[in-house]
Amino acid sequence: MNPTQERAIEKLLEKVEKPARYTGGEMNTQVRPWDEAELHFAFCFADTYEIGMSYLGMKILVSLINSLPYMSCERVFMPWVDFRAGLKAEHLPLFSLESRKALSEFDVIGFSLQYEMSYTNILDMLDLGGVPVRAADRGEDAPIVFAGGPCACNPEPLAAFFDAFQIGDGEEMMVEFLDTLRECRRQGLNKNDTLLRLSQIEGVYVPRFYQPEYNDDGTLSAFRRTDERAPETVRRRILKDFSNAFYPDTFPVPYTDIVFDRIVLEIMRGCTRGCRFCQAGMIYRPVRERSMERIIALAEQLEKATGYEEMSLSSLSSGDYSCLKELIVALMDRFQDKRVSVSLPSMRVDNLVKQSLEELSRVRKSGLTVAVEAGTQRLRDVINKGVTEEDVIRSVSDAFDSGYSTVKLYFMTGLPTETDEDLRGIGDLARKVVAAYYAVPKERRAKGLRVTCSASVFVPKPFTPFQWAAQDTIETVMEKQGRLREYLKTKGVTFNWHDSELSFLEACISRGDRRIGEVIYTAWQDGCMLDGWSEHFKYDTWLKAFEKCGLDPAFYANRERSYDELLPWAFIDMGVTQRYLQLENERAKQAKTTRDCRKGCNGCGLQRYEGLCNV
Amino acid sequence: MKMWLIMEKGARIRFIGHLDLMRTMQRALRRSGLPVRYSNGFNPHMLLNAAAPLSLGMPGLREVIEVPVGGDIAPEAFQERLNEALPPDLRCRAVRALPDEHPAPMAMLRAAQYLIELDGDDPGAAVCMSALPGMLAVDVLPAVRKTKTGEKPCDVRPMIYSAEILGPRTICATLALCEAGTLKPDLFLTVLARRAGVEKPGAFITRMQLYAMQDGALTRLEEA
Ligand code: SF4
Numbered sequence: 001m002n003p004t005q006e007r008a009i010e011k012l013l014e015k016v017e018k019p020a021r022y023t024g025g026e027m028n029t030q031v032r033p034w035d036e037a038e039l040h041f042a043f044c045f046a047d048t049y050e051i052g053m054s055y056l057g058m059k060i061l062v063s064l065i066n067s068l069p070y071m072s073c074e075r076v077f078m079p080w081v082d083f084r085a086g087l088k089a090e091h092l093p094l095f096s097l098e099s100r101k102a103l104s105e106f107d108v109i110g111f112s113l114q115y116e117m118s119y120t121n122i123l124d125m126l127d128l129g130g131v132p133v134r135a136a137d138r139g140e141d142a143p144i145v146f147a148g149g150p151c152a153c154n155p156e157p158l159a160a161f162f163d164a165f166q167i168g169d170g171e172e173m174m175v176e177f178l179d180t181l182r183e184c185r186r187q188g189l190n191k192n193d194t195l196l197r198l199s200q201i202e203g204v205y206v207p208r209f210y211q212p213e214y215n216d217d218g219t220l221s222a223f224r225r226t227d228e229r230a231p232e233t234v235r236r237r238i239l240k241d242f243s244n245a246f247y248p249d250t251f252p253v254p255y256t257d258i259v260f261d262r263i264v265l266e267i268m269r270g271c272t273r274g275c276r277f278c279q280a281g282m283i284y285r286p287v288r289e290r291s292m293e294r295i296i297a298l299a300e301q302l303e304k305a306t307g308y309e310e311m312s313l314s315s316l317s318s319g320d321y322s323c324l325k326e327l328i329v330a331l332m333d334r335f336q337d338k339r340v341s342v343s344l345p346s347m348r349v350d351n352l353v354k355q356s357l358e359e360l361s362r363v364r365k366s367g368l369t370v371a372v373e374a375g376t377q378r379l380r381d382v383i384n385k386g387v388t389e390e391d392v393i394r395s396v397s398d399a400f401d402s403g404y405s406t407v408k409l410y411f412m413t414g415l416p417t418e419t420d421e422d423l424r425g426i427g428d429l430a431r432k433v434v435a436a437y438y439a440v441p442k443e444r445r446a447k448g449l450r451v452t453c454s455a456s457v458f459v460p461k462p463f464t465p466f467q468w469a470a471q472d473t474i475e476t477v478m479e480k481q482g483r484l485r486e487y488l489k490t491k492g493v494t495f496n497w498h499d500s501e502l503s504f505l506e507a508c509i510s511r512g513d514r515r516i517g518e519v520i521y522t523a524w525q526d527g528c529m530l531d532g533w534s535e536h537f538k539y540d541t542w543l544k545a546f547e548k549c550g551l552d553p554a555f556y557a558n559r560e561r562s563y564d565e566l567l568p569w570a571f572i573d574m575g576v577t578q579r580y581l582q583l584e585n586e587r588a589k590q591a592k593t594t595r596d597c598r599k600g601c602n603g604c605g606l607q608r609y610e611g612l613c614n615v
Numbered sequence: 616m617k618m619w620l621i622m623e624k625g626a627r628i629r630f631i632g633h634l635d636l637m638r639t640m641q642r643a644l645r646r647s648g649l650p651v652r653y654s655n656g657f658n659p660h661m662l663l664n665a666a667a668p669l670s671l672g673m674p675g676l677r678e679v680i681e682v683p684v685g686g687d688i689a690p691e692a693f694q695e696r697l698n699e700a701l702p703p704d705l706r707c708r709a710v711r712a713l714p715d716e717h718p719a720p721m722a723m724l725r726a727a728q729y730l731i732e733l734d735g736d737d738p739g740a741a742v743c744m745s746a747l748p749g750m751l752a753v754d755v756l757p758a759v760r761k762t763k764t765g766e767k768p769c770d771v772r773p774m775i776y777s778a779e780i781l782g783p784r785t786i787c788a789t790l791a792l793c794e795a796g797t798l799k800p801d802l803f804l805t806v807l808a809r810r811a812g813v814e815k816p817g818a819f820i821t822r823m824q825l826y827a828m829q830d831g832a833l834t835r836l837e838e839a
Contacts, residue, residue, distance in 0.1 A: 011817065014672055019630040027639070027702040253702075255631040255639055307642030307700070338645075339659070 012086040021049035024097030027253040037072030042106040046121035054259035063248035074098040094128035103129020113151035116509040117531040120524040154462040154569040157512040159207035168203040168237030203237025220566040242288035250305035268315035279461040286613040367406030368399040375425025381591040405446035414458040414472035427487030454496040457503035465584035468561040501539040507557035513568040577605035619711040625704035633668035647700035650686030666720035675822040679720040723827040729800040731786040739813030746811035774798035
């Protein structure tokens with residue numbers, strides 16, 4: 001930025017809400033001086049600072065990239081509307097927090113894909129940063145723009161905007177990616193050759209080397225390579241030695257409040273439960289644990305480096321960590337004098353040990369969260385959610401008994417095979433939870449019972465057994481939510497539900513093909529962005545965008561696919577095989593459960609990789 | 616024993632609010648492992664005591680924050696260790712050891728010195744600069760102060776200790792800052808602009824120094 005621009009930024013900062021979002025300088029965020037790095041990486045998060053800074057994957061990767069001696073990695077977030085308007089009015093580019101460089105000045109731009117409804121933000125950020133939004137419009141000198149993260153498992157909706165995708169665990173792939181890029185730069189390779197080299201790295205997908213073809217009914221007829229040197233199947237990258245893989249020994253400490261302002265220790269990756277709706281549970285297989293010694297060592301380093309007073313153990317299902325109790329006790333002993341509390345965010349009800357609850361409440365009493373997902377045992381069997389009513393009641397009773405009075409129950413509506421009985425079941429369960437509270441003697445229970453039932457709308461996701469399923473139409477969803485509201489009219493119970501229109505679009509995009517990219521582009525051109533923020537969500541504009549592109553959203557969201565349909569993400573080998581997903585879908589139809597694969601392998605496909613699953 | 620930390624809050628972090636800044640200080644003190652004393656009671660916390668919060672958007676060069684300490688430690692060592700634990704835009708410029716009986720910085724604070732840099736491209740800036748001597752020559756300067764209970768008419772002249780012209784667009788003003796009466800640099804500028812008959816110009820304001828009153832004269836708070 002030149003001095004005039006700097007002054008304009010300072011003026012702008014005085015006028016906007018939460019200016020500290022844009023000023024950086026937080027503890028542990030100092031990077032190499034701009035001129036001392038060979039390659040400059042802009043790590044972009046397509047949502048606001050507070051959300052992005054709470055996201056663990058970003059902390060891991062930014063730290064990893066900065067640990068490479070030739071790299072410098074800076075952060076860029078989606079500006080809030082006021083700042084964005086100011087940037088536009090003053091003709092200022094979107095810039096990085098560390099060195100205030102325009103996005104266009106970077107060599108590599110990496111986006112983390114967390115949520116489909118932030119895709120318009122990606123286009124907006126590129127555009128604000130002075131980078132042509134479409135990959136095809138970016139010349140030889142433009143930055144390489146790529147993406148990774150969970151939503152990259154169906155990259156097709158974004159294929160037009162990205163030069164490459166990283167699919168799977170990033171820790172090793174990122175290093176190979178950047179090493180290769182640097183090598184290509186040194187050799188003076190052009191963009192196409194560079195991308196071809198990158199496509200040889202396991203987990204990397206370069207959309208320009210592939211071309212989809214369609215049938216008259218709109219389904220895919222073929223997905224062909226345009227360059228035979230690119231791999232036919234893109235294999236998801238899987239980290240073998242998770243325990244010793246890179247993990248930051250320092251965390252940035254924001255000045256202002258962010259969503260999760262604490263040390264996060266990822267104790268495990270993957271999940272063995274096999275819930276059939278859960279994409280994370282399928283795409284992060286197999287389960288890999290970090291050793292207790294490593295976790296404790298990291299905890300000590302991070303506590304020293306940050307001064308945080310809270311640390312949380314994170315994974316898809318932390319309760320399954322094999323020596324959880326020992327770990328919690330060890331951490332508590334070590335940090336009690338320092339007044340550091342330890343918490344488990346994603347506690348599962350079915351293995352919630354009363355004792356560890358007591359351990360936790362020694363330091364901090366917050367609410368208990370139980371993901372029940374469905375209202376009847378039958379439907380829970382359909383989705384393979386291994387939680388029974390007894391489990392729920394037992395753990396909320398334990399919680400009430402140990403002094404908790406706030407319980408959150410999470411449900412989903414619109415799951416395959418759902419009937420009215422399943423919806424009524426949600427109401428029944430909520431009432432039983434209330435009864436469990438009153439069953440605890442008055443002297444022992446905490447005052448102010450609050451049971452919150454949240455119902456999200458089921459969104460079928462790629463690489464799950466329900467990837468073929470139809471989502472309920474918006475009308476059906478709203479009608480069901482109305483019924484549920486009736487069933488949940490009980491004192492002490494509050495009911496929250498998700499926006500059905502947002503979930504509908506999420507369903508369109510998450511299982512979208514390459515043509516959806518045009519819809520995203522059109523919606524953005526017509527003013528859609530920050531869609532995840534209800535005050536900015538413009539459903540009608542989205543619908544018009546579909547119309548303009550000649551596409552029917554119901555084709556993507558509400559249509560059941562047959563097994564022989566070529567799915568847009570079928571060229572990716574996620575580890576779990578399509579055959580296994582089919583099998584699981586069939587079992588779901590019969591409400592047959594599948595065991596937790598810690599108890600024995602179910603042959604999901606990961607067994608093809610030697611030494612990955614230790615069952 | 617307690618320490619007075621003479622802190623610089625850099626321009627980059629001028630938008631960090633007072634509470635966030637205090638939390639940052641607490642975390643830095645935790646990281647440093649310095650022998651800071653905590654409050655007694657169920658939920659022990661650090662007893663940081665700032666002379667006066669900085670307004671949002673204003674850097675401060677010699678802010679005073681008091682912290683009680685338990686062990687025996689030299690001020691120089693304290694400063695060094697604290698600086699190692701602080702982010703680069705928040706610096707500890709000096710540390711002074713004091714007995715617990717010494718009054719709190721807030722109780723001694725009377726005034727602050729501000730560097731007011733008017734925007735060069737603001738047409739009102741030059742007019743304001745030439746109106747300054749005339750404003751200082753009068754005995755009464757009526758203004759309206761916004762307080763929690765509403766707007767109050769007041770005379771701000773006695774709250775201006777001095778105001779000097781340091782450059783073509785730069786004023787250095789020492790203004791009252793204490794419970795008995797505070798004149799914010801922003802209001803100072805409003806009054807000046809009104810006398811000059813122009814819109815209040817944009818300005819970048821830095822708090823340079825804090826003052827106490829000793830023997831009838833302003834003395835640097837950090838030395839008082
Ligand atoms: S291969 Fe077997 S053990 Fe490994 S993740 Fe799949 S089901 Fe579980």
